[in-house]
Amino acid sequence: MKLILCLILLIPLSLKAPIIPESYTNQAIQSFLYQKKMNDFRNSSFTPTLLYEALIHLGVQNPEIVCRQAVLETGWFKSSSFKDYHNPFGMKEPKYRETLCRGTELGHGSFDHWFEAVEDYKMWQDYWLDTIYMPEQYYHFLDTLPYAKAKKYTKTLRRIDLDNLIDIPVS
16 A cells, blocks of 8 residues: 555656656766756846856856946946846947947947846956956956946945845846
């Protein structure tokens, strides 16, 4: 009786579990899961939490600093450059590097989706950075580029508190 009850309970569960062919390697599974997560980001509406997760998923250096940049550049995700053109970083349309930017609006690059801008930021980092930067080095790196026009840009970034970032309503 117990055996029949166990079979009745376990068979439906086994039917829902994905069947993974034995020929799949761990690397193939990891690649599949990576691409699935990429598609999840591409199909999701923006939230600050997803921004942070996307930065980590793509391997963007210093994601906390980059989140601070997004907060500063968009005025806590309220700017029209962000709302209408999906640019959380205030990035300009690049002239020399590969980009996902589809043009310029309001003096900044425009994107079809917020995640494209995150991918583009990663491309920007890959273009400019030849090594891994610790947070202090990254702040200095930002100071050396024409990326930020404000004189106290990195000082302002350092003061942004991300503790409540998850709770920010974005509309």
